[in-house]
Amino acid sequence: MTLSTLSRSRPSLLFAKKKESQLTFADLGQILGRDEVAVAAIFYGQARADEDDIRKLSKALGLYESVLQAELGGCPFRGGTVEMPPREPLIYRLYEIVQTYGQAYKAVLNEKFGDGIMSAIAFSTKVEKETDEKGVDWAVITLRGKWLPYSRF
Amino acid sequence: MTLSTLSRSRPSLLFAKKKESQLTFADLGQILGRDEVAVAAIFYGQARADEDDIRKLSKALGLYESVLQAELGGCPFRGGTVEMPPREPLIYRLYEIVQTYGQAYKAVLNEKFGDGIMSAIAFSTKVEKETDEKGVDWAVITLRGKWLPYSRF
C-alpha cells in the first residue's frame, strides 16, 4: 500500500511518514496498544485517535503532535472514504458477503438473540492469517459487536 | 423470524414447514452437517443444496423431495434478496462496517498478504453468541476466505 494510491482520500504526510519509517500497521498497533485495523482506520479518518495515541504516533512517525492533532484530533466524520457499491475488488468481496448472506445472518441472529441488531459502534474487529496444511493462505476477519435488543415503548 | 416477514422474498412453504416443525436453523444445520448460516442461506436461495441436503431437509421438514428439488435444486442465482444499501437495520450495520472499515481492511490485508483479495467463494462464515462477565450478549461473526493473489500476466 503506497503513498500514491492512499493519497487519493487522505493527505499524504501521514502515509509518507509511515512508509519512510517502514512500520506496518501491525507495528503501529503494538506501539499504540490497539488493533492494526483500528490503526489503519485512524489513518483513513474512520476511527478516533485520543491524546495518548497521538503522542505515540508522533514519536513513532517523527511528526509534530500539533500536526497529528490537526489531522486526527476530535470526533471523525466517518463513512466518506468508501464508495458504495465499492469498485475496489477486495472491498467489493466484503460487500458481496453482506449481499449474499445478509438475510441469513439476520435470520440466525434473530433466532439466537431475538429482535435487535449487532452494534457497529460497541464493536471491534480483527484480521488474521491462517495457512492450511496445503500451504494455502486464508484471511479470517472477525466482527464482534454488542447485541442491542429493540426497546419496547 | 416468521413466515410473514420472510415470505416477502421466498415462497412460503419452506418457511411454513420450518415453523411448524419448530426446528431452528441450528437444528437443521446439525441434521445436514452444515453451518446454520449456510442452511439459512439455502432457505433464501443464496447457497446450493446438494442431493443429500435435499434428502435430509425432506425428512426433517416433511416435504416431498421433488418439491424441495424444484425449489432448491441446481446452482442458485445469488444476490437478489438484499437491497443495497440495505434498509433493514440489522443488515445495514454489516454494510456500515464495510463502509467504515473497508479501506482499513484492504490496507491491513495488503500488508499481510500482498496484492490480492479474500475470496467470497472459497469462503465460510459462522455466527456465535458470547456473554461477557456483566451478562451482556455479543454477536461474533467470522468470515474466512481463501487468499487469492492477483495473477501476473
Place this chain on the structure above:
Amino acid sequence: MTLSTLSRSRPSLLFAKKKESQLTFADLGQILGRDEVAVAAIFYGQARADEDDIRKLSKALGLYESVLQAELGGCPFRGGTVEMPPREPLIYRLYEIVQTYGQAYKAVLNEKFGDGIMSAIAFSTKVEKETDEKGVDWAVITLRGKWLPYSRF
C-alpha cells in the same frame, strides 16, 4: 388515515378492522400499554408485537390471534415501507430536518457526549400536540436514544 391509502404497503385486514372499530392508535396504545407511535409501527410491520400485544390486539380488533400471529409475529424485516427520499410531504419534512440539521446535531452531540452515536434501537419516540396562546397547533416529536460510545480496540 383510511384503508385505501394504507393498504398500499400492508394487507388491508388489520387496517380495515381498526377502522371498523373506530379505535385510534392512541386508544390501541392504551390497551396495549405502549406508545401510539409504537402501535402504528406495529401496523406497518416496523416494530415487534409480542405474544401479549397480539392477544390484546386480537380482542380489541376482533381478529383471531392466529391471523395476527401470521401477520405480526416474529422479528420484523424493517425499513421496507418508506421510500427514500420520501415523496410523501409529511415524511419528507422529517427527512429535510435530518438533511438541514444533521451536521449540527452531530457537532452538538459530539460536544456533549464525545465520540459515538445516539442509538435508534435502544430508542423510544413520542408525538405530542401543543396549542400556543394564539390557538396555533404545534407538533412535538421527541426522539430518545441511548448514547453508544465507539469502542476502543
Place this chain on the structure above:
Amino acid sequence: MTLSTLSRSRPSLLFAKKKESQLTFADLGQILGRDEVAVAAIFYGQARADEDDIRKLSKALGLYESVLQAELGGCPFRGGTVEMPPREPLIYRLYEIVQTYGQAYKAVLNEKFGDGIMSAIAFSTKVEKETDEKGVDWAVITLRGKWLPYSRF
C-alpha cells in the same frame, strides 16, 4: 469536533477560531441567546445569522464583522452539506428513524391533527442529555414544528 473534520464542508477560519477560543456551541448559544443547535447550524451554513448574531460572534471569536458578514450574511442556501443517504453513522441513525417510523409518524399525526404536515421552517429543535439511574447516558432530540393544514381550494 475538530477543524480537520469540519473543514470538509466549510471554510476553516470560523471553526479554527472556535477551537482556539475553546467555546462550545452551548457557550456560543448563551452568548447569542440562541439554541446551541441553531448556532452549529449557522456554522454549517444551514441557519441564518442576523446582524446581531454576527456582532456577538465577532466579539466572542475575535473575527472581523466584515469577515463573518461575508461568510454568514444573507439567506443561506441550505441542504448542501449532508449526503443522503448519510454515510456518517451518527447522522445515519436519524435517517434510519425517519425510514423506520416515518409512516407511523404520519398515521399518528394525521389522527391527531388531520390532513397536513409538521413544518420544518416554523420549527425549532434542541438536544438534551439525560443520565438514567444506572448511569447510562441518553440523548434526547426534540423536534417542534407548527402544524400546517392543507388548504382547501
Place this chain on the structure above:
Amino acid sequence: MTLSTLSRSRPSLLFAKKKESQLTFADLGQILGRDEVAVAAIFYGQARADEDDIRKLSKALGLYESVLQAELGGCPFRGGTVEMPPREPLIYRLYEIVQTYGQAYKAVLNEKFGDGIMSAIAFSTKVEKETDEKGVDWAVITLRGKWLPYSRF
C-alpha cells in the same frame, strides 16, 4: 385523458364513471365548489376529499358513497404517482422550469420576503387558458403559497 392511460396509477372505476358522465374536471369543480386542479388531484389521490366532496361526487358520478369513501376517504399518501425526473413530456416541462429558474426564484423570493419558503401546503393553484391576438393559446399556471419565515431559535 382516457381510462387506459389513467388507470396505470389509479383504480379505474372513478375514471370510468367520469368518462361515462362526460363531466370535465371543470364541471366537477363547479359541482364541488373547488378548483378543477384540486378535483383532478383528488382523482389521483393527491388531495383530500372531505365528506361533502364525497357526497357530491357520489351524486355526480353515480357511485355509492361507501365506494368513494373507501377510495378517497382519509388523509392521502401523496407523492406516489409522478416519477421524478418525469418522463411524461408535459410534466417534464414543469420540472424543467424548476430546474432552470429554481435559483432565480429563490433569489427573488429572498429579496422580497427574507429568509423562508413559499408553502406548498398552505397553497392553492389554478390553470387558465389565454388566447393572444394572433389566436395562439397560452397556458397560465398560478402557484400561490403562504410565505413561511424560518423561526429563530
Place this chain on the structure above:
Amino acid sequence: MTLSTLSRSRPSLLFAKKKESQLTFADLGQILGRDEVAVAAIFYGQARADEDDIRKLSKALGLYESVLQAELGGCPFRGGTVEMPPREPLIYRLYEIVQTYGQAYKAVLNEKFGDGIMSAIAFSTKVEKETDEKGVDWAVITLRGKWLPYSRF
C-alpha cells in the same frame, strides 16, 4: 442573498458588484426592461443577456462590458445549477408541487387544450407578493407558456 451563498455556483464578481451597488433584482429589472426573475436567471447563467442588457448591466454595476460579455454573452448552457431533487428547502417546495400536482395539471391541461404541452421556452414567469387582510404574506408565482399541440405525422 449574499455573495458567499451565491458564489457556490457562479463567479463572484457579478454578485459582489450587485451587493456593493445595493441594487435588487427588481431594480435591475427596471433598468433592463426585463422581469426580475429573468435578471436573476441571467446572473445564474440560465437566461440570455443580449448586447443591450450587457450594456445596461455594465453601467448599473460598474463592470466593463467585455467582462460581462465573457461572463454572460452567447447562448447559455442551462440546467446545471439546480441539483435534482433539490436539497434547498425553498426550491424543493416547487419540486414537490410538480410531484404532487403534476398529473392533475396534465389532466386539466389536456381537457382544456387537447394533446400537447405548455412550453418552457416560449415562456415567461413572475413572482408577486400579496398580503392578505390578516397581514399574512403570500408568494404568487405565475408560469405562462405557449400551448404546443403534438404534430400529427
Place this chain on the structure above:
Amino acid sequence: MTLSTLSRSRPSLLFAKKKESQLTFADLGQILGRDEVAVAAIFYGQARADEDDIRKLSKALGLYESVLQAELGGCPFRGGTVEMPPREPLIYRLYEIVQTYGQAYKAVLNEKFGDGIMSAIAFSTKVEKETDEKGVDWAVITLRGKWLPYSRF
C-alpha cells in the same frame, strides 16, 4: 417483432391482431395516412390516435372500435416504455448518439438559429432504408422539429 417481446410493455391484443393480419407498420401507415413510426408509436401508447385513426385501425385489424378506444383513446401518458439508459442495444445506439454529439448539436443549432431549442412536440420523424453501391444497407432517421426561440421577459 413478435407478440412475446412486445407484450412486455403493452397489452397483447393489438400486437396479436397485427401479427395475424400480417400487416407491417408501413402498411398500417398507408391505411391511416400517417408515417409508420407514428403508427408504431400509437401501438406503444406514445402517440395519439384520433377518432379516424381508430376507425381505420378497427377495420384493418378486425378489432371493435370500442376496444381500440379503450386502449388508445385520449391523450397518451408518454415516456413510460423506454428505460433510460436503454439496455436494448438498438435503442442504446440512439441514446449514445445524443450522448456523443449532444453538445455539438447544441453548438451548431445555436450558431444557426440563436438561443432556443428544436421542439420534440411540433415534430415529425421518419425512418428510411438506403442501400449503397456495395449493397450495404444504411438506416436513415430524420428528426424535424420547429425551432422555438427563448422568450425574452
Place this chain on the structure above:
Amino acid sequence: MTLSTLSRSRPSLLFAKKKESQLTFADLGQILGRDEVAVAAIFYGQARADEDDIRKLSKALGLYESVLQAELGGCPFRGGTVEMPPREPLIYRLYEIVQTYGQAYKAVLNEKFGDGIMSAIAFSTKVEKETDEKGVDWAVITLRGKWLPYSRF
C-alpha cells in the same frame, strides 16, 4: 455559444481562438472538408481530428500545431461531456425523442431490416435549417448509420 459556457467542459484556448476568428463551425467545416457537426464534435473531444484536420485548424485559428496535437490528437475518450439525463433543455429534447419514440424506431427498423442495429460508429449526421411558407424555422437533424445484422453463432 461563448467561451464562458463552453469552457465548463473543455480548455478555453480552442474556443477563445474560434471566437476571435469569428469563424463558425460551418466555416471551419468548409475549411476542413468535414461536416460542421463533426467539427463541433472535435472541439468537444467527441470526434477524431487527423493530421490534416489539425494542420488546417492550426492555420484557420492561428494556433500552433503542437498545441492542437496535444489537445486533439489521438483517439478521443468519448462520452464524457453530456450528463444523462441531460439537464440542458436543447439536449434534453433529443433525449426525450429517444425516450418517446425508441420502441417505435426499433419496431420499424426490425420490420425493415431484420434483427440488428443502426451503427453509431459507421455513422454520419448533419443539421439543416428549413423555413416553411409561414416563415417559421424548422431544424432538421439527419442520422445515417450502417445497418449491422446480429451475427449467427
Place this chain on the structure above:
Amino acid sequence: MTLSTLSRSRPSLLFAKKKESQLTFADLGQILGRDEVAVAAIFYGQARADEDDIRKLSKALGLYESVLQAELGGCPFRGGTVEMPPREPLIYRLYEIVQTYGQAYKAVLNEKFGDGIMSAIAFSTKVEKETDEKGVDWAVITLRGKWLPYSRF
C-alpha cells in the same frame, strides 16, 4: 441451473422441458448447429431463433413449434434480464473485468486498430474449459467482434 432459479426471468415451460430432456446447452448447440452460449442466450430471450432453430428445438424438447414461435420468434428485446451492476457473483466477475481493464482494452485496441470499436453485434463468443497440469480447472471466454472504425464525416 434449475427451473426455479431460471424461471425468475423467463417462462418456465422452455426450461422445464430442457430439464426433463436432460439435454445440456452444449447438446442443444450441436442439434442446432450453434454455439452453446447462443443457445442459452435464445433461452433467455437475448438471441434470435430463426425458423430452423425453432423447428429443431421443437423436436429436441417435445414442444409445439407454435408455442416456441410465440415464445422465441421475432427480433428479441435484448438487455432486460441482467441487472447492472450485477448482484449475481458469477456475472459480477465479468462486470468487474470490464471495470478494471476497460481503459487498458481501449488503449490497446486503439493502438492496434486505430479509432473505432469492437462490435457487440457482428460478434460471437464461446466458453471453454481447460484443466491445467495440477488438475485445476480454468474457464476461458472468447469474445470476437468485427472492428468498426469511426466514419469520417
Place this chain on the structure above:
Amino acid sequence: MTLSTLSRSRPSLLFAKKKESQLTFADLGQILGRDEVAVAAIFYGQARADEDDIRKLSKALGLYESVLQAELGGCPFRGGTVEMPPREPLIYRLYEIVQTYGQAYKAVLNEKFGDGIMSAIAFSTKVEKETDEKGVDWAVITLRGKWLPYSRF
C-alpha cells in the same frame, strides 16, 4: 491514444514519456515480459508493477525509478477509472456483452463446471487482431480465469 485524453484519470508524466519514446504497449509488454493489456493496466493504476517492472519501465521511458515507484509502487486501489455504465462507446460494447450474454455465460459455466465462479483475480486476458479472408479486421479478447467452486460449509 494521446496525452490529453489519457491524462483525465492519471498524471501525465508516464503517458507523456511513453508518447515521446514512441513505444507501444506491445513494445513495453515485450520489455517487461508481460502482456500488453497488463502494461496498459499498470499505466492506469489497475495492475501491480513489481520492482523488476519498475526497473525496466524506468530504463525504457527514461524516468527515475523513484518517480515510478511513487506513481506505481504498492498494491493498486483498483476500479476507480471506469465509470459504470461506461459512456465511452468502446468500453460500453464490453459492458453490453456482459448485459446481453451474462445469464447465458452463467448457465453454460454452471453446466460445465458446477456451482462457482470464474475468478477475475487468478485471471489473465489478451487482445488479438485477426483479419479474415475479405480483409475485414476482427478484435479477439480472451478472458481466462481459474474456476472457483463455492465452498460447502
